[in-house]
Amino acid sequence: MGKFTLPEVPYAYDALEPHVDARTMEIHHTKHHQAYTNGLNDNWEKLPADMQSKDLLDVLANISSVPEAVRGAINFHGGGYDNHRLFWNNMKQNGGGTPGGKIGDAINKAFGDFNSFKEQFSTKTVAVQGSGWGWLVFNPKTKNVEYKAMPNQTSPRTEGLTPLLGLDVWEHAYYLKYQNKRADYVTAWWNVVNWDEVDKRLTKAQ
Numbered sequence: 001m002g003k004f005t006l007p008e009v010p011y012a013y014d015a016l017e018p019h020v021d022a023r024t025m026e027i028h029h030t031k032h033h034q035a036y037t038n039g040l041n042d043n044w045e046k047l048p049a050d051m052q053s054k055d056l057l058d059v060l061a062n063i064s065s066v067p068e069a070v071r072g073a074i075n076f077h078g079g080g081y082d083n084h085r086l087f088w089n090n091m092k093q094n095g096g097g098t099p100g101g102k103i104g105d106a107i108n109k110a111f112g113d114f115n116s117f118k119e120q121f122s123t124k125t126v127a128v129q130g131s132g133w134g135w136l137v138f139n140p141k142t143k144n145v146e147y148k149a150m151p152n153q154t155s156p157r158t159e160g161l162t163p164l165l166g167l168d169v170w171e172h173a174y175y176l177k178y179q180n181k182r183a184d185y186v187t188a189w190w191n192v193v194n195w196d197e198v199d200k201r202l203t204k205a206q
């Protein structure tokens with residue numbers, strides 16, 4: 001067995017119904033997330049020994065130091081491994097609403113108000129070309145939160161940003177229920193956002 005094991009989803013596959021359907025959750029977790037886990041294990045073994053002893057998050061944050069022969073694979077599978085782990089945990093049953101706490105304040109400061117943030121996040125994430133993610137991130141340089149779209153499975157960590165809230169807009173995340181209607185999936189997804197978790201991540205990042 002490799003160093004990495006498939007992270008758990010902290011609720012039942014049908015917990016996010018009707019917004020995210022159980023069949024999509026099951027396939028997304030047991031097939032797609034498993035494939036990133038396997039790919040990460042396969043490629044981690046190809047890293048220099050000193051790098052293998054590091055934490056995945058440190059390796060992603062220093063992706064340019066990964067040997068070129070495996071850099072693309074570590075970026076892809078390592079990002080996919082971490083992104084999905086974050087994704088399952090930034091959703092919950094009966095989530096959504098308007099966040100308070102530190103995250104509410106940080107969003108208001110950066111975007112004006114929650115509705116402006118939501119609109120900007122939705123519009124830009126729906127517009128991601130091909131496969132990728134929309135993220136609310138913490139930027140340690142400015143100490144503010146900001147929006148960042150990322151292609152494929154590339155983690156915001158590779159750009160020195162701390163991921164707070166991620167939305168997977170690969171077709172595998174919504175096609176069974178929403179087909180080509182990505183915007184409908186994005187609209188529905190706001191109902192399952194786990195703001196308590198996002199607030200915790202911000203507190204940790206600050």
Ligand SMILES: [Fe+2]
Pocket residue numbers: 028032084168170172173
């Ligand atoms: Fe995914």
